Amino acid sequence: MGAAYEAIFIIPYNANKRLTDDGWEFDSLNKLPAEKIDKLITSLELKLIEKYEGVSVYSSNGIKVSIFHDSTGSIEYVFCQVFDLLNNQTISEFCSNDSSLEFFKPA
Amino acid sequence: MQLGKGNVCNELIAEYNAAGTLLKRYVHGIGSDDPLVSYDGAGTTSPTYLLADERGSIMAETNSAGTVTTKHQYGPYGEPINQSASRFRYTGQILLPGTALYHYKARVYHPKLGRFLQTDPIGYKDGMNWYAYVGNDPMNAVDPDGKSLKLLKAAFNIAKRMLKGDSGKDAIKGEAADFVDNVRTLTDGEFGVDDAIAVVDLATGFGKEAKDIAVASEKVLKPTISMQNPKNLIPTQTKSEMSGSQVKRLTKNMKENGFDESKPVSAWRNPSTGRLEIQDGHHRTAAAIKADLNEIPVEIWE
Numbered sequence: 001m002g003a004a005y006e007a008i009f010i011i012p013y014n015a016n017k018r019l020t021d022d023g024w025e026f027d028s029l030n031k032l033p034a035e036k037i038d039k040l041i042t043s044l045e046l047k048l049i050e051k052y053e054g055v056s057v058y059s060s061n062g063i064k065v066s067i068f069h070d071s072t073g074s075i076e077y078v079f080c081q082v083f084d085l086l087n088n089q090t091i092s093e094f095c096s097n098d099s100s101l102e103f104f105k106p107a
Numbered sequence: 108m109q110l111g112k113g114n115v116c117n118e119l120i121a122e123y124n125a126a127g128t129l130l131k132r133y134v135h136g137i138g139s140d141d142p143l144v145s146y147d148g149a150g151t152t153s154p155t156y157l158l159a160d161e162r163g164s165i166m167a168e169t170n171s172a173g174t175v176t177t178k179h180q181y182g183p184y185g186e187p188i189n190q191s192a193s194r195f196r197y198t199g200q201i202l203l204p205g206t207a208l209y210h211y212k213a214r215v216y217h218p219k220l221g222r223f224l225q226t227d228p229i230g231y232k233d234g235m236n237w238y239a240y241v242g243n244d245p246m247n248a249v250d251p252d253g254k255s256l257k258l259l260k261a262a263f264n265i266a267k268r269m270l271k272g273d274s275g276k277d278a279i280k281g282e283a284a285d286f287v288d289n290v291r292t293l294t295d296g297e298f299g300v301d302d303a304i305a306v307v308d309l310a311t312g313f314g315k316e317a318k319d320i321a322v323a324s325e326k327v328l329k330p331t332i333s334m335q336n337p338k339n340l341i342p343t344q345t346k347s348e349m350s351g352s353q354v355k356r357l358t359k360n361m362k363e364n365g366f367d368e369s370k371p372v373s374a375w376r377n378p379s380t381g382r383l384e385i386q387d388g389h390h391r392t393a394a395a396i397k398a399d400l401n402e403i404p405v406e407i408w409e
Contacts, residue, residue: 024347083150
């Protein structure tokens with residue numbers, strides 16, 4: 001059985017954010033650097049669990065990460081469902097080291 | 108390591124590294140040496156269930172999906188046959204890392220020798236050989252703390268006879284007096300008459316409650332799966348914690364391929380409302396509603 005999670009989005013810096021009836025959506029001309037996201041996958045020891053419609057879903061202890069690709073394979077944004085709050089700091093530090101990324105935690 | 112205090116023994120409940128970071132947590136059953144679940148870090152989403160045999164030896168470990176992730180094998184005296192980093196092993200005891208020795212609390216046990224490495228703290232009360240393990244009968248006996256086989260048997264014996272109504276007889280009074288004396292000796296005076304009486308009370312009066320807990324645990328550990336209308340499932344996360352794009356892409360996928368039945372939504376039935384509250388699968392439920400699916404598989408936890 002799962003548990004309540006905390007949502008964190010990694011989006012291109014200054015992307016437009018919209019809260020719709022389905023949840024958050026983002027618009028930006030910029031994409032996320034794939035090599036940076038690969039580093040995040042490594043540092044969180046994530047394992048790929050499924051792929052559908054351009055979404056790659058990874059999980060590890062206390063976190064589930066969905067990576068959204070556009071039709072060209074570029075990364076639009078990353079959605080982190082954090083069950084173990086210890087992961088928050090890792091993601092926050094990861095984003096603070098790169099000015100092209102924005103750490104977005106909905107209030 | 109952090110040890111939880113119990114009335115009868117200490118149990119390992121958590122491990123921290125030198126920086127104070129929580130690495131592992133353990134949940135134990137109501138008996139001694141009865142580790143049930145371990146968690147990595149502070150979260151509860153990736154449990155490892157520890158499955159024991161009749162002696163309490165951990166034989167296998169499973170993940171939350173019930174898939175066996177590790178199997179353990181032992182020789183007749185508990186010699187570990189397989190290599191593993193798992194903490195709890197033979198008779199539910201801690202296998203000291205990097206050795207083939209078990210931490211039996213009062214003593215260290217060497218399974219290849221079938222002997223403890225220290226003398227028996229209770230002296231001759233458990234036999235002439237102060238190093239022997241459970242009277243050289245490891246197939247039928249266990250020793251939870253390296254000193255208490257006889258004490259354990261005595262407690263059960265007294266409880267059993269009291270349940271039969273023997274409590275007023277001289278023989279049982281003599282056994283109870285010996286039991287109290289042994290408890291006092293073995294615990295260096297930490298536990299006395301009142302504690303011994305409490306143990307006997309617990310053993311004689313706890314039967315029904317223990318059974319109720321066991322039945323309830325069985326229900327908790329075994330969810331049922333049934334088809335439910337996604338509109339009847341109650342979300343426990345708000346839209347501001349969801350990804351709109353994920354819902355849209357899942358909806359598209361469900362319209363083309365239907366709901367992936369190998370990934371049921373997890374829901375908990377709230378006992379006060381009787382309604383199913385989503386625990387895992389908010390996006391899939393929202394997508395199923397948008398895809399006009401009337402039934403989806405739901406794993407229901409009572």
